[in-house]
Amino acid sequence: MKDKQLITQLLDEKSRESGFRVLVEKYQQRIYWHVRKMVIDHDDADDLVQDIFVKIYSNIGKFRADAQLYTWIYRIATNECLTFLNKKKRRFLFLSSDNEELVDKLTSSDFISGDEVEMKLQKAILTLPDKQRLIFNMKYYDEMKYEDISSITDTSVGALKASYHHAVKKIEQFVRL
Template identity: 60%
Template sequence: MKQVEDSEILEKFSNEKTRNEAFNLLLTKYQQKIYWHIRRLVIDHDDADDLVQDVFIKVWKNLEKFRSDSQLYTWIYRIASNESITFLNKKKQRNNTPLDEVSSELSETLVESSYFNGDTIQLKLQQAILTLPDKQRLVFNMKYYDDLKYEEISEITGTSVGALKASFHIAVKKIEAFMLNDDITF
């Protein structure tokens, strides 16, 4: 099935008569990508479900103001990333969780989740990713799972390409070390 171009979505959205159709096309094109992006960050399905809906409400409200100097999908990714990081920060504050316990809390959610279907190695990989700080995790996920270019990630996060390369390099090293550590078994 041919994917509709972002330019077509934006054109239709600018017309009051075809606005709903344009939004429906946008949802069809991006809802799954955005859901998985959020889900990998917040782990819990219900949290991801709430966030993905909030993200698209924001998209609906602000799409008219969207400037075509950036790409539509990087703009939506930016909203989703900011919403997820804000959610995680609020969660930490609400639960008064120290930084070093955040990853273990998310790991517990991962283990207890009924919507996880990976094997032991996959579980260990997820635990390794969860040891990373939130922003490093965000960069790692976008590179490892979404195959985005550094320029694209830079547009989403507002971080320089050099800083992103360094961040991803450190993240990979940490994960490799975690995976090689035989003391951590499940």
């Protein structure tokens, strides 16, 4: 089903529930992988993805029919990810710095398997600040257009290009060490 048709279904209260199921089935994987790359752990990603879709359902009435559904969903998911990571950092401030906890999860969590080079790349990505990591993931893994990332993050295309360029440089430096 195309997004335009889905939006019509979602904005009509009579067809909202069936439309919502279609939305979940259509977007669950993209949102899951978007979240998973940010929080690393499968259980955290699972909880967060459920929270995100519940939030989408609660706010569907606020969605403007002329906006893009895909960027709206990503925007909610992205905000939820950052909120989750900030809360975790506040809670464990005295235990670890930067993304130390996420690096630990990378080596200890289930459902992660990569060779030495792939793990080093992931550790390098985890050295980036969370917002820059989000931008990097959306560009590198999800192959999104800068214009779409711009709508999701409310950041200019120029700033995104600069951020992505710096991220790539930092990762290259880390991998060379």
